[in-house]
Amino acid sequence: MLLLLAFVWGSSFILMKIAIFDTSGEMVYTPLEVAALRIAIAGIVLLPITIKYLKSIKRSQILPLLAIGTLGNLFPAYLFTSAVSSIPSAIVGMLNALTPLFTMIVAAFVFKTAVTKIQFSGLTIGLVGALLLATGDFGVTSVSGDIEWWACGRVALATLFYGISVNILKNKLDGVPSTAIASIALFMVLPAAVIVLLYSNAYSTLTENPHGGSGMIAITVLAAIGTAGALILFNTLIKWTNALTASSVTYIIPLFAAMWGWMDGENLTIVHLVGGVVILLGVALVNGVKKKKVGNF
Secondary structure, three states: OHHHHHHHHHOHHHHHHHHHEOOOOOEOOOHHHHHHHHHHHHHHHOHHHHHHHHHHOOHHHHHHHHHHHHHHHHHHHHHHHHHHOOOOHHHHHHHHHHHHHHHHHHHHHOOOOOOOHHHHHHHHHHHHHHHHHHOOOOOOEOOOOOEOHHHHHHHHHHHHHHHHHHHHHHHHOOOOOHHHHHHHHHHHHHHHHHHHHHOOOHHHHHHHOOOHHHHHHHHHHHHHHHHHHHHHHHHHHHHHOOHHHHHHHHHOHHHHHHHHHHHOOOOOOHHHHHHHHHHHHHHHHHHHOOOOOOOOO
16 A cells, blocks of 8 residues: 555656646646645545535544645645646655654654654655655756755645644544545635635636646546545555554655656666665665654654
8 A cells, every 4th residue: 555655646746747837848737726626626526425424523523634634735735736846846756755754753742652763763764765866866956957945845844734734633533534534624625725726727728728638637637546545545554554654655755756757858867776775775664663662752
């Protein structure tokens, strides 16, 4: 499940790129439109599940679900698409590997979750592998050649939101089915996405832009599979293991993101291959740890 989820999410960044730019590099859908369409379509896809579970949600669970919808879906959807419009999609996928680090920090300092020394070592090793991938020959630069630190910062902020979201899910919604969490959380932020779309040019782009149709297909796949389907898998994984182990999927995502980047013409070197091996070693350490706790960080 970890590998399947990594493949789905690792493919999301190239889909964002396809939705935003045409073959000549001209913008088709804006990052905000892509993010809003992604949330709206995913929310509609999961609407039957939402209807099934909505009445069973307790009042005390509403705020955690809203937090997951906002911090785990709505804000990251825009932050990632905005970053993809400025830097290579493979770089965005690689920087996504910061998620387990923020998950560990939030778990330890906010929810007082014990983190073993081996887990901490695995997270550190995985982060080193992600940095190796990110500092290869890709170059985190914009079209003008300037370093896009703000674009990288947007990805880092999105991973912080993810870290908060997965900890809320594990600690506040442990008794709620994974499908219910994914569907209701998206349903709660669906109105915000619809409002954005009502004041956007998404419809005219779809009907008038030659690339509008193919871009919309990319967004639909991104929403239905990369958001709706992947969220159910991810929430299930959190319940089977813990927030820290589940978030380690973001250490494997860069491998698939780099693969799609290479297929799209971005350069891959031996540094990236080494980084991939280091990432897998880190994930093995994080996931191979049993319940013996030896300390807090």
